[in-house]
Amino acid sequence: MNSIGKQVLNALKNEISELDYTRYIKQLQFNEEESKSNLAIFSAPNALIANWIRTKFADKIAHLFEVNTNIKPTVLINVLSSTITPSVTTAPTIPAERAITSLLNPSYTFQNFVVGGSNNFAYIAAKNVSEKPGVVYNPLFIYGGVGLGKTHLMQAVGNVMLSQGKTVIYTSVEQFLNDFSRHLSNRTMDRFKDKYRKCDLLLIDDIQFLSGKNQIQEEFFHTFEALRNENKQIIITSDKKPKQIGGLEERLKSRFEWGLVADIQPPELETKIEIIKKKCEINRVKLDREVINYVATIIENNTREIEGILSKLNAYSQLMGVDITIEFARNVLKEQMAEKRSNITIDLIMETVAKELNVKTSEIRSKSRNSNIVYARRIAIYLSRSLTPNSMPQLAQYFGMKDHTAVSHTMKKIQELMKNDEDFKIKVEELSNKVSMDTSE
Incomplete structure (x- = not known):
């Protein structure tokens, strides 16, 4: 007869994707000897899988125990050969x-x-x-x-x-x-x-x-x-x-x-980057600087997201037998980002850029040549072109520019700066993802 732990994991199989079950849940072992009515103890083969299950599935597992026993236990996920x-x-x-x-x-x-x-x-x-x-x-x-x-x-x-x-x-x-x-x-x-x-x-x-x-x-x-x-x-x-x-x-x-x-x-961006480095070290995930910087810009304020992203990147990398490059990371996480960006408007971009760069939206749309305002205007135009379906003529009209060639010139200027200045690139990506986060709140 299956233990209650195995019954719960079998029931969970019907509630999650086959890929998640095979990749994570199937690797769990239920510790029947040390578990109690109010405490369900499982073991995972490594810290990355343990952390991923704690984040994504612990609540579901506890609920399924409650369905079967009328008691909702605390779910503890240990790492094998670890105390x-x-x-x-x-x-x-x-x-x-x-x-x-x-x-x-x-x-x-x-x-x-x-x-x-x-x-x-x-x-x-x-x-x-x-x-x-x-x-x-x-x-x-x-x-x-x-x-x-x-x-x-x-x-x-x-x-x-x-x-x-x-x-x-x-x-x-x-x-x-x-x-x-x-x-x-x-x-x-x-x-x-x-x-x-x-x-x-x-x-x-x-x-x-x-x-x-x-x-x-x-x-x-x-x-x-x-x-x-x-x-x-x-x-x-x-x-x-x-x-x-x-x-x-x-x-x-x-x-x-x-x-x-x-x-x-x-956390500020620098702290996010350090958190990702530390998580990579603990979970033995290899990411280069460019990928770490990218992940730092796409996570929201909840740093627990990092565990899920690292686990996803690492799992896809192992399944496909390839290294985690920036192109690979963008591709794996594109659905996650596309979902966040589905409701983005130019007005939202303007509000976010103005707030983050300490300027007014009216100043961004003005003819001012003040360096701070020009900086904000260029980023706003770049994000509007990258994140919304608006054409260059539409953007030129919105920002009060002469014609679409002015928008094209701004796009090229921003792309050149991002290519040659890593800090600027990170800032633009951070702003891009702040816009995305605002749509999901």
Whole structure:
């Protein structure tokens, strides 16, 4: 008889493409011995496949378990011949059971976190907390958009403390709620309190989902108080700062601000490039500088996209037996970009260019010869010709130019600059993809 894990993977086969199933899901192994009703553990052959499955299919897998068992478990994807504890040479041996219950991703370390202007403050704060837990910044509240590194920083602290033999609990609000409901139904609330109130570090993701849930807010308040009174460290993440979370009790908002509130902003282009380099190094994917720069310009603010793009490029490269060149990358990702660009207009391009280059749209369409405005105008014309179906005569009319030859001259000038100036080329591609992102929002 097939284990529940195999049944779930077989069911998943009917919900995804045959290519995705063969390339990724078929390579998963279910760990029946260590899995529990609320924890499904799988092993993947390498980090790239593991990360791809976590990003794309973990939610589907959890849902299918719930359909079959009425319990939605946390899905853990490990790498074969790899432990769940972080690879730290000075760390003592940690019992496997403790490591598993922490549910930490071993690749989420400070060494693997790329620091830039957009996340430096949160990084320093988390590093300080890892060195003096319960002493500085308690709680540490990290907020920012999806895929910017909040969970990575949170778990990096957890991995440091786990390597020191500390008890670490990582959970989402959903899992906290599920645990609470189960223990309440089973009349085992003492066990619930022992778990969450006697750890050395509590990491709780997406606290905004406490909104409107009064009973669980009450329980979390008491958990928070118990831990902080014992000088145990608490780290919380959210998509917004405490004051902006609606449906949250004022006493919780005020306590979340007792320690330190740190934000993470969308990464600048240079940081995106460094993140891609680091991901390539970790996952052993070979990309040259031109491809790395291209990928940096097409990803949105969510840096988790990088994992999916690298996995896609690497898989296609292996299947076709070719190297990943810039032409290859553009071809593989063209559908992804075409979908983003389907609703682009000249007005949208103008608004994006004006905003990013700090000029007015009226100035771009004016006769001004100011160097900054000429620079913006040329880029706007180039993007309008590249991203919209408008003809050169139509563009000449829109931009108030003499005729289509002026547009042609501008196109040649931009193409020449892009060929000879790598930084300029990256800037134009970044603007091109910002336009594309605006259409998908």
